[in-house]
Amino acid sequence: MLNRNAKLPAAWQAKWIDPEPEHDRTARQPASVLRRRFTLSGTEHAVLYITCHGLYEAVLNGRRVGDFVLAPGTGDCRKRLAVQAYDVSALLRIGENELTVTLGDGWYRGSVGIDGLTNYYGDDLALLCQLELDGTPVLCSDASWEASASGPVRENDLQQGETYDARMETVTGWHGVRERDFGFSNLVPTESVPILEQERFSGTLFQTPDGATVIDFSQNLAGYTELRVNAKAGQRITLRHGETLDENGNFTQANFDPGDRNKNGIPQRITYICKDGENVFHPHFCIFGFRYAKIETDVDLTGAQFTAIAVYSEMPQTGFFACGSADVNRLFSNALWSMRSNFCDIPTDCPTRERAGWTGDAGVFAPTAVLLADCYPILRKWLGECRLAQHEDGLIENIAPVNNGGSMISNLLQGSAGWGDACVLVPWALYRAYGRTEILEENYDMMCRWVRFTQKRARKTRPHNLFRPCHRYLVDEGFHFGEWCQPDVDNGAAMKKAMLFGAPEVATAYFFRSASILAKIAAILQRHDDAKAFEALAANVKRAYLLNCTKDGKIASDRQCEYVRPIAFGLLEGEQAQTAADALNALVIRNGYHLNTGFLSTPDLCAVLADHGHADTAFRLLLQDTCPSWLYAVRQGATTVWETWDGVRADGTVHDSFNHYSYGAIAGWLIGGVCGIRPSDEGLSIRPHPSRALRFAEAEWRAPYGTVKSAWRYEGDRIRYELTVPVEAAILLPDGTERRMTAGTYQFETEEQHV
Numbered sequence: 072m073l074n075r076n077a078k079l080p081a082a083w084q085a086k087w088i089d090p091e092p093e094h095d096r097t098a099r100q101p102a103s104v105l106r107r108r109f110t111l112s113g114t115e116h117a118v119l120y121i122t123c124h125g126l127y128e129a130v131l132n133g134r135r136v137g138d139f140v141l142a143p144g145t146g147d148c149r150k151r152l153a154v155q156a157y158d159v160s161a162l163l164r165i166g167e168n169e170l171t172v173t174l175g176d177g178w179y180r181g182s183v184g185i186d187g188l189t190n191y192y193g194d195d196l197a198l199l200c201q202l203e204l205d206g207t208p209v210l211c212s213d214a215s216w217e218a219s220a221s222g223p224v225r226e227n228d229l230q231q232g233e234t235y236d237a238r239m240e241t242v243t244g245w246h247g248v249r250e251r252d253f254g255f256s257n258l259v260p261t262e263s264v265p266i267l268e269q270e271r272f273s274g275t276l277f278q279t280p281d282g283a284t285v286i287d288f289s290q291n292l293a294g295y296t297e298l299r300v301n302a303k304a305g306q307r308i309t310l311r312h313g314e315t316l317d318e319n320g321n322f323t324q325a326n327f328d329p330g331d332r333n334k335n336g337i338p339q340r341i342t343y344i345c346k347d348g349e350n351v352f353h354p355h356f357c358i359f360g361f362r363y364a365k366i367e368t369d370v371d372l373t374g375a376q377f378t379a380i381a382v383y384s385e386m387p388q389t390g391f392f393a394c395g396s397a398d399v400n401r402l403f404s405n406a407l408w409s410m411r412s413n414f415c416d417i418p419t420d421c422p423t424r425e426r427a428g429w430t431g432d433a434g435v436f437a438p439t440a441v442l443l444a445d446c447y448p449i450l451r452k453w454l455g456e457c458r459l460a461q462h463e464d465g466l467i468e469n470i471a472p473v474n475n476g477g478s479m480i481s482n483l484l485q486g487s488a489g490w491g492d493a494c495v496l497v498p499w500a501l502y503r504a505y506g507r508t509e510i511l512e513e514n515y516d517m518m519c520r521w522v523r524f525t526q527k528r529a530r531k532t533r534p535h536n537l538f539r540p541c542h543r544y545l546v547d548e549g550f551h552f553g554e555w556c557q558p559d560v561d562n563g564a565a566m567k568k569a570m571l572f573g574a575p576e577v578a579t580a581y582f583f584r585s586a587s588i589l590a591k592i593a594a595i596l597q598r599h600d601d602a603k604a605f606e607a608l609a610a611n612v613k614r615a616y617l618l619n620c621t622k623d624g625k626i627a628s629d630r631q632c633e634y635v636r637p638i639a640f641g642l643l644e645g646e647q648a649q650t651a652a653d654a655l656n657a658l659v660i661r662n663g664y665h666l667n668t669g670f671l672s673t674p675d676l677c678a679v680l681a682d683h684g685h686a687d688t689a690f691r692l693l694l695q696d697t698c699p700s701w702l703y704a705v706r707q708g709a710t711t712v713w714e715t716w717d718g719v720r721a722d723g724t725v726h727d728s729f730n731h732y733s734y735g736a737i738a739g740w741l742i743g744g745v746c747g748i749r750p751s752d753e754g755l756s757i758r759p760h761p762s763r764a765l766r767f768a769e770a771e772w773r774a775p776y777g778t779v780k781s782a783w784r785y786e787g788d789r790i791r792y793e794l795t796v797p798v799e800a801a802i803l804l805p806d807g808t809e810r811r812m813t814a815g816t817y818q819f820e821t822e823e824q825h826v
Contacts, residue, residue: 073137078260080120085211086247090174090218096194102224102356104242105198106171107216113204121200122154122258124193126177126229126356128199131162131170137266140382141229141358144416145178146452147459147472148192153261159202170210172198175183175227182230184474185425187329187337189472197251199258227356227530230426232340237350238304243615263452264385266416268294274364274377286310290377291362291711291730293412293422295341297353299376302345308368311362312339313356314423314730318723322365326718327423328724337423345370358382358413360422360730362710381541381788383411389773390443392741395766397691399741401705406735407443409712410436413732414446417453417472421714421728428453431552432733434493434676436708439739440732441504442748442772450497451510457494457516465524467491467517469552477771484550486524489576489671494521495585499592504750505775511592518589518816519601526608533573537778541615544608546582547573554632557669558699558716576620577671583612584640591752616642626651631658633670638676638683652683664691665699678744681760686805689744690762691739724780732774746770746781747803755800757781761790763823767790777814785823792819 090103119136121129122143129136136157143153160431174196175181183191202210221244226234272757274296274310276288286296290313298308317323329337339359343352392403418433418440419426433440433453440446450674461473466486498514501507531548532539539545552572553565590605611672613653616637617624624647634655637643643651659666659680668676675807696702699716707719712735714728743749745768747759761768761783777797784791794802795816804808 072158073139073261073265074118074156074158074591075261075264076186077118079154079258080201080203080208081206083199083201084208084256086213086259087197087199087251087253088212088214088216089197089251091196091220091250092246093427096190098429099226099228100176101220102173102175102222102227103196103218103220104171104173104222105216105218105248106169106245107210108167108169110167111163111165111204111209111711114160114165116159116205117158117160117163117202119157119200119202120154121157121172121198122152123172123174123199124148124195124197125179126175126252127172127198127681129170129172131159132164132168133409134162136162137265138267139169139460140268141266141416142179142357143261144263144266145472146257146417146456148179150256150257150459150489151259152257153263153453154199154258155261157546166664170200170202172200173222173224173355174198177229177356178474181228182337184427184470185329186475187230188475191287195251197253214248214250216248218248219244219246224355227354229336229357230339231357232338232342233357234342234344235352235354236344237346237352238344240346247434263416265450266382266384268376269381269383269411272379274379276366276372276377279318280319281317283321283322286364286366288362288364290379290712291360291412291709292379292381292408293358293360293415293730294380294382295354296364297351297378297380298343299349299351299378300345300370300372301349301374302347302370304345304347306345306368306370306507308341308343308345308366308370310341310364310366312359312364314360314362314728315719315725316363317725322363323725327421327728329362329424338530339423346398353380358415358422360728371646381411382414382415384414384449386411386414386444386446386449388444390738390742391771392746392768394741394768396694396764398696398702398705399765402701403738403741405705405712406439406738408710409730409732409735410440410443412711412730414444414449416565417449417456421731423730427474428456428472429470429471429490429494430457430467431487431490431670432554432612432731434489434496435671436494436732436736437500438503439674439736441500441750442739442742445697447505447507450501454494454497454510454514454517458514460519461494463518463669464527465520467521486549487552488525488574488581489545490552490584491521491525492581494518495588499588500548502592502595503752510594511596515592515596518585518592522582522585522589522605522608525585529579529582536573536575536619540618542610542619544579544582544612544615545575545619546578547575549578551578552670553577554630554668554672555670556715558633558667559629560669577636579612579620580636580640580642582614583609583642586612587641595752613642617762626654629658630667631655631662631676632668634658635668635672635675635679638679639672649683652679652685653699656680656685656688659688659692664688664695665697666692667699670733672679673734674739677740681744686760686762690764694764701734741768742770742772746783748772748779748781750774755779755796755798755799756803757794757796758803759783759792759805761805788823790821793817794819
C-alpha cells in the first residue's frame with residue numbers, strides 16, 4: 072500500500088544502480104529486470120522506499136508492490152524526483168525473500184512532448200530502493216544486485232508502444248549491475264496520488280470496409296488494451312490504437328499525426344508474441360489515447376477477449392449532472408472523460424499527440440475541474456512543476472514540466488498571456504473550491520514574479536503605441552497565442568500578426584485578471600502592503616484597457632471573445648457590462664446561435680450571457696448541434712471533447728485531437744450556471760438558470776465541506792426547486808427571490824419568468 076504521508080528515509084544507504092552495460096543509447100533497449108534475494112527474521116513494519124530513472128514495476132515474492140501504474144510518475148526529475156513508500160509487511164515472509172524490479176523508459180528517456188524527443192532527462196535507466204524494518208535498512212540497491220535484459224518486455228516507449236515476448240517470461244542471462252553516482256538532492260517524498268487502472272470496457276470486433284479487423288471499445292479514453300487469447304507459441308498479435316474512423320469507416324491515426332514535430336510518429340502499437348495455451352496480457356510501460364484498436368494477427372480469435380482499461384490519477388468524481396436532454400448529458404460525460412484521459416499525474420492537453428502539461432489548458436479548465444473531481448493533489452503537484460519551469464525573470468513556460476527543446480516553440484514562443492497566467496488562475500480555482508490557504512502560500516512567490524514580469528513587459532511599449540494613454544500598463548510586447556482555436560480564423564496568421572504588431576486586448580485583459588486576483592490573494596494571506604500595491608496596479612491596467620481596447624467603454628468587434636473577456640474579468644461593470652452583453656447577445660443571434668469563441672473565452676460565454684439577462688440565448692447556444700457548437704461533436708458520436716470544433720469536417724475527414732478537455736469547461740456552467748452551484752472566495756451561492764428547453768436539471772457537488780445539491784423542474788407554468796446546502800449559502804432565484812440559508816434542504820416554487 073502506498074503511504075502518501077511518508078517522508079524519505081532518515082539516511083540513504085542504498086546506491087543508484089544501472090542494470091545496463093555500456094551500449095548505443097540511441098537504440099531502443101529491452102526493459103531490464105533487476106533482482107535480489109535476501110533473508111529476514113521478521114516482517115512487521117516494513118517499508119519499501121523506491122524510485123528510478125524511467126518507470127518501475129516491483130514484485131515482492133511474486134506479488135505486485137502497490138497498484139501505482141507508470142510509477143514514479145512524471146515531472147522535471149532533474150530537480151524533483153518522487154520516491155514512493157510502500158507498506159510491504161504483508162508481502163514479506165520469514166526466511167528467504169526475493170524482490171524483482173523491471174525498469175522501462177517512461178518519461179525519462181522515452182518519446183515525450185510536442186517534439187517526441189528521446190533521452191530528454193538522460194540516456195540511462197537506474198534504480199534506487201531501500202527496504203526498512205522498523206526504520207532499519209535490511210535491503211538496499213547496490214552492487215550485489217543482478218540484472219538481465221532477457222526479460223519479456225523487448226521494447227517499450229510511453230507513446231510508441233511495447234513489444235512483449237511471452238516465451239521469455241522465465242528470465243535468464245543474469246549479470247552484474249553498476250553503481251552510479253546520481254546523488255539524492257533531487258529526491259522528494261510522494262505528495263500526490265497514484266496513477267491507477269480504473270474503468271474497463273469490453274471490445275467488440277468488426278470488419279472495416281478495407282477488410283481490417285478492428286475493436287470498438289465504445290469509449291475514447293487514455294489507457295491500454297488487455298488481451299486474452301488461446302494461441303500457439305510464436306504466434307503474434309499486433310494492436311494499433313486510434314481515436315476514430317476515417318470518412319470511409321476505416322481505422323485511422325491521421326487525426327493525431329504529429330507531422331515533422333515527431334519523426335518517430337506515434338503508432339500506439341502493442342506487439343505481443345504468444346506462448347502456448349492461454350495468454351493474458353496488458354502492457355507495462357506505455358499508455359495510449361484510443362477508442363479503436365486495429366488487429367493484425369495469425370491467431371484464431373474465436374473466443375478472444377479484448378478489454379480497454381482506463382488509466383488516470385486517483386481522482387474520485389465529485390460533480391454530477393443530469394437534465395432532460397440526452398445530448399447535454401452526453402456532453403457532460405464527454406467533458407468528464409476528457410478530464411480523466413488527461414489527468415495522468417499532471418494535467419495534459421491530449422493523450423495521443425503531445426501529452427504535454429500546457430499551462431493554458433489547465434488555466435481555462437481548472438474552475439470546472441474542481442467541480443468534476445477531487446483533483447487537488449494532481450493540480451497541486453503540477454503547480455510545483457510550474458514553479459520549477461519559471462525563469463529567473465518571472466516568465467512562466469507554456470508547458471510544465473518542460474519536455475521540449477530545439478524547436479521554435481521551445482526557444483522563442485514562451486510566456487503567453489492566458490498560458491502563463493495559469494500560475495495565478497489555478498491556485499485561485501483550488502482555493503475557491505477547497506478553501507485551503509496552503510495552495511496560495513505555496514505559489515505566492517511564483518504568482519508575484521509572473522505579474523511583475525508582465526508589468527516589466529508592459530513597460531516595453533512598441534513604438535506605434537508610445538503615445539497611447541497609460542501605455543506603460545498596456546501589454547503589447549512578447550509572444551501570445553491569443554484567442555486560440557477560434558472557428559473561421561487562421562490561428563497561425565493571427566499569431567504572426569500578434570508577434571509583429573502586438574496583441575494588447577488579450578494580454579492586457581489577462582494582466583488585469585492576474586493582478587486583481589493577486590490583490591485578493593495577498594489580502595487573504597494578510598500581506599496587506601502587497602494587496603494595496605496589486606490593487607493599484609490592477610486599477611491602472613484596467614484604465615489602460617478601457618482607454619486603448621474599447622471606445623469609451625464600448626466594444627466594436629464581430630468576435631464574441633472580445634465581449635466575453637472584459638465582462639467575465641470585470642473590466643466592464645454596471646451599465647458598460649450590460650451594454651456589452653447585449654451586443655454579444657445580438658452577435659450570437661446574427662451568427663445563427665453559433666459561437667465563434669476560441670480557447671480562452673469559451674468557458675465564460677454562456678455564463679456572461681445568462682448572468683446578464685440572456686439565458687435564452689445561452690441555452691440556444693448550448694443546444695446548437697451544427698458546427699461550430701458543443702453538440703456538433705456529440706451528434707457525430709463523440710465520447711470525449713474535441714480539440715477543435717470541426718474535428719470531423721463536412722466531408723468526413725478527421726483532424727486534430729479527439730480528446731482535449733478545454734472546451735469541456737462548459738460542464739462547469741452546467742453545474743454552476745444551469746443548476747447554479749457556485750463556490751467562491753466569498754462563500755457558497757446557488758443561482759440557477761432554469762430553461763424549459765431542458766425540462767429539468769439536477770446537479771450535485773461533493774464539496775470538501777459536504778454535499779451540495781440543486782435541482783429544478785418545470786411543472787405546468789411553475790418551476791419547482793429543491794436545494795441542499797451543507798453550509799450557509801446565498802440563494803438567488805430568477806424571480807428575484809434572494810435569501811441566505813443555513814445548512815439544510817429547501818424547496819421553492821416560483822412562476823416561470825418570461826423575458
